Structures are given as C-alpha cells and as structure tokens.
Amino acid sequence: KKTLLEQLIALGLSTDTAEILSILLLLVAVALLSFGIDRLVRAILLSGFTSIAKKSKTDWDDILVENKFFYAVAHLAPVLFIFYALPGVFDHHATIVDYSQRLGSAVIIYASIIILFRFLNAVQTIVGRLESFKDKPIASYFQLAKIVIGIIMGILILSVLANKSIMYFFGAFGAMTAVLLLVFRDTILGFIASIQLAANDMIRVGDWVQMPKYGADGDV
Numbered sequence: 001k002k003t004l005l006e007q008l009i010a011l012g013l014s015t016d017t018a019e020i021l022s023i024l025l026l027l028v029a030v031a032l033l034s035f036g037i038d039r040l041v042r043a044i045l046l047s048g049f050t051s052i053a054k055k056s057k058t059d060w061d062d063i064l065v066e067n068k069f070f071y072a073v074a075h076l077a078p079v080l081f082i083f084y085a086l087p088g089v090f091d092h093h094a095t096i097v098d099y100s101q102r103l104g105s106a107v108i109i110y111a112s113i114i115i116l117f118r119f120l121n122a123v124q125t126i127v128g129r130l131e132s133f134k135d136k137p138i139a140s141y142f143q144l145a146k147i148v149i150g151i152i153m154g155i156l157i158l159s160v161l162a163n164k165s166i167m168y169f170f171g172a173f174g175a176m177t178a179v180l181l182l183v184f185r186d187t188i189l190g191f192i193a194s195i196q197l198a199a200n201d202m203i204r205v206g207d208w209v210q211m212p213k214y215g216a217d218g219d220v
Contacts, residue, residue, distance in 0.1 A: 019092075023089060023090065026088075026089045027089060030081075030082060030085045030086070030089065033081065033085075034078035034079075034081050034082050034085075035078070037077050037078045037081050038074065038075065038077065038078040041074045041077040041078075042071065042074035042075075045070040045071075045073060045074045046065075046070055046071065046074070049061065049064070049065060049070050050065055059126075060122070060126055063122045063125050063126055064119075064122045066122075066125075067118045067119075067121045067122045067125070068118060069115065069118045069119055069122055072111070072114045072115045072118050073115055075111055075114075076108070076111045076112070076115065079104070079107050079108055079111050080108065082104065083101070083104035083105070083107075083108060086100045086101070086104065087100075087101065102160055102161055102163065103161070105160045106157045106160050106161050109153055109156055109157050109160065110153075110157065112153075113149070113150065113153045116149060117146055117149075120142055120145060120146060121142075123142070124138055124139065124142045206219060207219070
C-alpha cells in the first residue's frame with residue numbers, strides 16, 4: 001500500500017485523496033483476487049475429489065460430493081484471504097480493522113457451520129444405509145445435533161461481533177431458554193420422548209399401539 005500511495009501522490013494528488021483512492025484500488029484488487037481464489041480452489045477441489053470419488057470403490061466420497069461438502073470448503077478459502085488481506089488495506093485505520101476482523105471472524109464461523117452441516121448430512125446418509133439403523137429415527141438425532149451446534153456457533157458469532165465474553169451470552173441465553181421451555185414445554189417433551197423411545201428400542205414402525213385411556217389405537 002505504501003508504494004501505491006507514494007505513486008499516487010507523485011501524480012499530483014493530495015495526501016487525503018491518494019489515501020482514499022489507494023484504499024479503493026486495493027479493495028477492488030482484494031475482491032478480484034478473492035473471486036479468482038474461489039474459482040480456482042473450487043475447480044481444484046471439485047474436479048479432484050469428483051475424479052477420486054468416481055474411481056474409488058467406496059461410496060462415502062460420492063455422498064460427500066453429492067452433499068456439496070467440498071463446494072462449501074472451497075468457499076472458505078476466499079473468506080480467509082479477505083480476512084488476512086483487509087488489515088493491510090486499512091493499516092492506518094485501527095477502528096475499521098477491528099470491525100472488519102470481527103465481521104471476518106463471524107463469516108469464517110458461519111462458513112464453518114455450513115461445512116459441518118453438510119458433513120453431517122453426508123454422515124446421516126451413510127449411517128441411514130446401515131441395516132442396524134434402518135428402523136431408527138436417524139434424522140431426529142442429526143437434527144438435534146445441528147440445533148445444538150447452531151446454538152453454540154450462533155452464540156460464538158454474537159460474542160465475536162459484540163467483542164464480549166462468550167459466557168456473557170451463555171448467561172443471557174440461559175434466561176431466554178427458561179422462557180422457551182415454559183412456552184414450548186409440550187413440544188420439547190414430545191421431541192425428547194420420541195428420541196428416548198427410539199434409543200431404547202421400545203417401539204418400531206409396524207407395531208400395534210393401544211391407548212385405552214384415550215380410546216386410541218393403530219399402527220406406528
């Protein structure tokens with residue numbers, strides 16, 4: 001940036017104008033480079049792993065490709081590039097650097113969530129094909145895992161953006177959780193009960209269930 005700034009000043013521009021123009025030019029360069037990195041990494045990952053998946057005898061890599069796992073991983077590269085490039089662009093603007101680093105960290109966390117969720121989707125597909133899990137509510141387990149991960153990562157993003165301790169938000173979330181438990185108590189209890197029934201193998205699809213107290217019966 002220093003060299004670019006000196007060249008602009010040498011062209012007769014004022015220091016302030018040269019500073020603004022140099023920042024704009026560098027931002028355009030960062031945007032173009034990040035776009036190129038995204039396309040390059042995506043081409044390498046997708047073509048490479050797609051080729052490997054076609055040649056391999058196992059199907060887990062095919063499932064990862066189908067769930068666009070590597071596509072999500074490729075998007076992380078330009079985000080990281082921008083994250084490390086922006087401090088050099090705004091080297092004399094500490095406040096802007098601070099806010100951009102916070103925002104960049106939040107975007108990196110969000111991109112990591114997408115990667116993790118797509119990996120879990122692939123694992124769910126693989127586990128669902130196993131004979132021992134055919135009659136288990138696999139989707140419910142993975143949905144619960146995503147909810148827990150999403151909540152934790154969401155709190156982490158808020159912590160990064162607000163520049164506050166994660167424990168501060170966990171405390172606030174604890175108070176909000178108490179209210180949610182009161183409002184959605186029946187829904188939450190029903191969801192937990194369904195998981196317990198499946199985990200303990202107490203009931204299966206096709207079983208005949210009777211509830212004389214409510215005058216109800218039928219197949220699961």
